[in-house]
Amino acid sequence: MELYDVTIIGGGPAGLYSAFYSGLRDLKTKIIEHHPQLGGKVNIFLEKMLWDVGGQPPILAETFVKNLIEQAMTFQPTVCLEQKVTMIDKQDDLFVIQTEQGHTHYSKTVIIAIGGGILEPMKLTLEGAEKYEMTNLHYTIKEMERFRNKNVLLSGGGNSAIDWAVELLHVAKHMTVIYRGDDLKAHEAQIKKLQQHGVTIRLQTEIQSLIANEQKTAIDEVLIVSNGMEERLAVDDVLVCHGFNREVSLDVAKGIDIKRNEHQQFESIGQCKTTVDGIYAVGDIVAYADKVYLLVGTFNDAVLAVNSAKTYLQPTANPYAMVSSHNEKFHARNREILATT
Numbered sequence: 001m002e003l004y005d006v007t008i009i010g011g012g013p014a015g016l017y018s019a020f021y022s023g024l025r026d027l028k029t030k031i032i033e034h035h036p037q038l039g040g041k042v043n044i045f046l047e048k049m050l051w052d053v054g055g056q057p058p059i060l061a062e063t064f065v066k067n068l069i070e071q072a073m074t075f076q077p078t079v080c081l082e083q084k085v086t087m088i089d090k091q092d093d094l095f096v097i098q099t100e101q102g103h104t105h106y107s108k109t110v111i112i113a114i115g116g117g118i119l120e121p122m123k124l125t126l127e128g129a130e131k132y133e134m135t136n137l138h139y140t141i142k143e144m145e146r147f148r149n150k151n152v153l154l155s156g157g158g159n160s161a162i163d164w165a166v167e168l169l170h171v172a173k174h175m176t177v178i179y180r181g182d183d184l185k186a187h188e189a190q191i192k193k194l195q196q197h198g199v200t201i202r203l204q205t206e207i208q209s210l211i212a213n214e215q216k217t218a219i220d221e222v223l224i225v226s227n228g229m230e231e232r233l234a235v236d237d238v239l240v241c242h243g244f245n246r247e248v249s250l251d252v253a254k255g256i257d258i259k260r261n262e263h264q265q266f267e268s269i270g271q272c273k274t275t276v277d278g279i280y281a282v283g284d285i286v287a288y289a290d291k292v293y294l295l296v297g298t299f300n301d302a303v304l305a306v307n308s309a310k311t312y313l314q315p316t317a318n319p320y321a322m323v324s325s326h327n328e329k330f331h332a333r334n335r336e337i338l339a340t341t
């Protein structure tokens with residue numbers, strides 16, 4: 001049984017910064033993440049520019065995630081991917097963390113960083129649709145250039161769908177937006193941009209079936225249905241933005257009296273402490289007055305939670321880590337960095 005000081009459940013921005021800070025505080029740290037990759041929900045908007053992260057000039061979300069991961073690995077935490085935590089139990093003074101895949105992890109403290117939970121795009125339920133995910137059926141945009149000069153059919157009418165449509169305006173050769181509702185549900189200003197560019201927007205319209213090319217490897221045409229009328233549209237790529245299924249089913253064993261609100265968020269009693277000693281919550285899954293549900297908010301939570309864990313484990317420890325500008329831990333690394341610049 002390998003015992004950790006801090007086990008972080010969730011490898012999004014809050015979990016990643018917690019891992020860095022936990023290492024800074026000399027705590028033996030592990031991250032458990034459900035997806036095969038770290039980064040959390042930023043992975044669903046990798047091609048967007050971020051402007052609202054302090055001290056950071058506009059940065060591609062993909063680069064931001066890479067930087068976050070690099071920083072999180074500074075003190076070499078253990079990282080367990082593709083493990084979904086289902087249960088937190090307590091035996092004596094230790095937390096026992098169970099995963100759906102049958103792993104058991106032991107930890108002195110736990111930081112819950114599961115954000116909005118596990119997000120999976122709502123996929124087309126058409127038979128055989130999944131095979132085109134390898135070619136030209138997309139549920140998010142990972143690489144904008146993929147769509148350059150392409151004839152794109154975008155299905156969806158919410159904010160995320162219309163935001164992608166606006167981003168594609170200057171890349172795609174032609175775009176058709178279809179939506180099953182009577183009106184698009186996105187911000188008016190974004191809808192206006194599409195209209196000003198003459199994008200074809202078809203309401204009360206749905207994908208009926210996908211018609212493959214001769215080799216049966218990619219979608220060649222899409223059969224859409226609009227008010228009972230069928231029509232075939234030739235496409236290069238199909239982007240489906242029908243929202244996300246969200247799963248926040250992390251359980252705690254009987255006897256662990258942890259308080260969650262009606263949105264399933266963990267209530268903080270201060271300093272990102274939950275109602276259970278030794279369990280902390282950070283990022284989008286924690287609730288307290290004045291909580292900021294943005295990337296910058298996750299960093300603040302991480303510092304609070306890790307410092308809380310540190311003083312829980314070592315009551316005489318300093319309540320804060322030594323600032324990095326004066327922290328001896330970085331002296332050797334600083335010399336290396338300065339030598340190469």
Ligand SMILES: Cc1cc2nc3c(=O)[nH]c(=O)nc-3n(C[C@H](O)[C@H](O)[C@H](O)COP(=O)(O)OP(=O)(O)OC[C@H]3O[C@@H](n4cnc5c(N)ncnc54)[C@H](O)[C@@H]3O)c2cc1C
Pocket residue numbers: 009010011012013014015032033034035038039040041042045049050051052053083084085086113114115116117118119160249250282283284285293294295296298
């Ligand atoms: C479309 C969109 C655009 C956004 N744009 C911005 C922006 O421009 N600026 C900004 O500041 N913020 C933005 N945000 C908000 C920002 O992304 C979130 O505040 C931030 O990602 C929260 O980080 P987190 O680590 O708390 O949660 P998440 O990013 O949700 O990460 C949680 C992680 O936990 C994992 N997980 C969940 N359950 C389990 C489990 N049981 N076991 C193991 N792992 C689990 C998930 O797979 C995920 O990787 C945006 C959000 C969205 C949806």
